[in-house]
Amino acid sequence: MEKAIAHPTDARLHEKARLRLVKLAGAAGISLRQSYARLAPRLAGQVGRYAHARQFRRMRKGLRRLKGYTGRVRRALEPVALRASLRDIQRQLDVVADAALRERIEGEIALVDRLLRQKPKDRRKLYALHEPEVDFISKGKARVRYAFGTKVSVATTHREGFVVGMRAMPGNPCDGHTLREALEQVEILTETRPRRAFVDRGYRGHGVETADVFISGQRRGMTPALKRDLRRRSAIEPSIGHMKTDGRLARCPLRV
DSSP states (O other), X not given: OEESOOOOOHHHHHHHHHHHHHHHHHXXXXXXXXXXXXXXXXXXXXXXXXXXXXXXXXXXXXXXXXXXXXXXXXXXXXXXXXXTTOOHHHHTGGGOOOHHHHHHHHHHXXXXXXXXXXXXXXXXXXXXXXXTTOEEEEOOOSSOOEEEEOEEEEEEOSSSOOEEEEEEETTOOOGGGGHHHHHHHHHHHHSSOOSEEEEOGXXXXXXXXXXXXXXXXXXXXXXHHHHHHHHHGGGHHHHHHHHHHTSOOSEEOSOO
16 A cells, blocks of 8 residues: 655655654744854755756755755754764753653654665665555566555455455565454454465565465466466456545555
8 A cells, every 4th residue: 555655755855854854843932053044945956957857966965965954953962972973863862841841852863863874775664654564575566566555365255355464564575474363353353263365476485374375377287276366366467456446445544
């Protein structure tokens, strides 16, 4: 399920992080020596134009400056006891009397620290500050090459096609590693243990022993009746398509 986030470019993320920190500093009554309210938005737009013009050296230079702006605002909240390079917000965090607000600021600082430290080739990168759980999911399709969201497992009955289980799978796990949890959910909701499960080829290496699992394209041990049942597995694809288009599950605007 794709989440309702903008395309996570570095310039957009750094500018969004700066804005969120400045807003929290204003709510806490912390005075900033400089908020970069004029320089940072202009530089973020310029970075995008450099990328469009394929002027990548200028783009990277602008990103380094924008990253510095965000880091300076972020460091404004740290206590003075930390190293001298830490600035405005972190230095004044001790003066915030509201414990809930201080906890929010500390959580935001942790997210911004994670954003500033991540590298282009890192795994489990931060793609949205308001949705840290969002994963990069490669689709491999011509019209949808990738998506930023959370993997969802859907289980339906074999004959009627009733949906008897649906759950989010954060962390972008392999499909085979989600089958055990999906079958457990079906058993809890229906109070019936599934005897057979018909899945596609992405579920190879599932390790499930509580039910007979038949994988699409399987040849060994297949009877004519099992072959017909396995062909019936493809009926779940239209069901998922209807849930995405008619049920408005293609893009989730909610925080989960």
